[in-house]
Amino acid sequence: MHQEKRLPRNGKEGFLYGTIISTLTVLFMTTYSIIYFTGEFNGDIAITILKTLPIIWIIVMLIEPTIFGRIAEALTAKFTQPTDSFNSKILFRILFTVLGMSAAMTLIADVVINGLHSELFSNWLLNWPRNFIIVLFAEVLVIQPIARFFMVKMHEAQDKKDTANAKVQS
Template structure:
């Protein structure tokens, strides 16, 4: 049976794959949101990013596999048949994951930035659509391809280790 080289084959690879995606997502989306909220990038924003992004990374690393990833898999399974292409599966999985993660992380970000206020609903309504579109673009064009490339390279290295090496001597 042919295994897909662009996706993880086991739990360890899944953790590496997920870590790559979550790390890049938090770096890109967290940075964008913090710079937009501050109105500019300066030393204070950079320091806030150094403090905040690791916290958001932990939140994302827990929420994605425990809740959002499972929902995305279930929704994808309902819409994609076994004969559909790899790209169709990835497109739906990415769409549903970004939909859920952008929703949850926008709520977390609004609460983190503003505390529990009555303005949170207003901030969410105008921030979430922007976050969703940017995250979907980044996931589709930058983040997922980087993670899949890492899996391909990892599998190539594994295959080189396990395949017998043939040496031909020329006399």
């Protein structure tokens, strides 16, 4: 039976796959956002990024699978057919996930970095469309392909090991 090698096959692999995607996205967007707003990169900015990264990453790892991942899965099922290609399904999944996560994380990241302030919602209205487009392209062109490549290599190694074990047993 043919199993999809580009996606996780169980919960442990799903966690690893999500960790890769979340880590790359958080690293990219945190760095981009802080540099965008400060206009420079120096030691203080690097420290801010390092302090902010774990907090943002934990938030992402909590809300993506529990909220936005489930919503994206449901919407993908509504907009695709079982016979649709892998690429069409994954693009819908990415679109819906990025739509929700970018909206939430634009707001949350502003609170984490700058605290609660009076311009929170006006900042969100200005920043979210830019963040959505940037993350959408980053996910489609770089981040998701890296995660799927990692899954393929991991599954190929597992399949090779399983084949070797089967030969030893027979």
